[in-house]
């Protein structure tokens with residue numbers, strides 16, 4: 001099992017986060033076990049969803065309500081495990097990812113404010129501790145999108161706890177859209193196309209890589225992280241392979257791995273004008289289909 005991020009560091013990081021979904025990177029300074037245990041009382045809490053429990057591949061789903069193993073969303077999240085693995089060239093893991101599903105926002109909010117009082121309000125979140133990968137979410141209108149996003153974090157972190165923040169979020173945004181969209185995130189396309197028209201966006205992967213705090217990640221960063229990820233995975237086989245090779249290096253070498261921006265710059269098969277290539281990618285996606 002990979003070495004998990006300390007829980008208190010997780011709390012602090014989430015408290016500072018300004019984004020809709022938060023992942024706890026495993027690179028924060030460590031704490032002793034006592035401190036971790038002292039701040040993780042939720043693990044045995046009586047107010048965790050427990051009415052039904054469904055095992056679906058790597059997922060262990062604990063819900064407030066009866067949930068059929070054949071539920072469309074359960075099947076979809078199970079399929080996502082293979083999609084993530086095959087698309088990214090990552091192995092699958094058997095390490096459980098716990099999904100805690102609350103039957104309404106009120107109960108979810110009460111749970112979060114009791115156990116995670118420092119958290120800003122979020123519809124769902126993923127957390128990684130020394131021993132656990134867990135997702136918490138309320139059953140609401142956008143639960144499918146939220147669970148695809150957070151469960152992707154779970155699948156990726158099970159095999160790659162050291163993934164850089166920008167890529168972690170770029171991948172989760174890529175997989176949060178329904179499978180039929182092939183990773184095209186219409187809201188991000190519209191957002192970035194608007195920024196291009198305004199002249200307020202210049203793609204810069206090095207700038208994204210330099211952000212290591214989830215709290216500093218803005219909506220612009222989520223959109224750009226998604227865009228680099230989509231450009232790498234969905235334009236040419238060479239670019240997809242380059243991303244897969246980078247992921248393999250990060251798994252092996254951790255933070256010492258060559259940043260993706262440098263790998264792109266040093267590869268003669270990649271465009272010399274990377275920012276221009278990314279702008280053109282947004283423009284092609286924003287153009288109505290003919």
Ligand SMILES: [Zn+2]
Pocket residue numbers: 021022023149153168169172
């Ligand atoms: Zn996320």
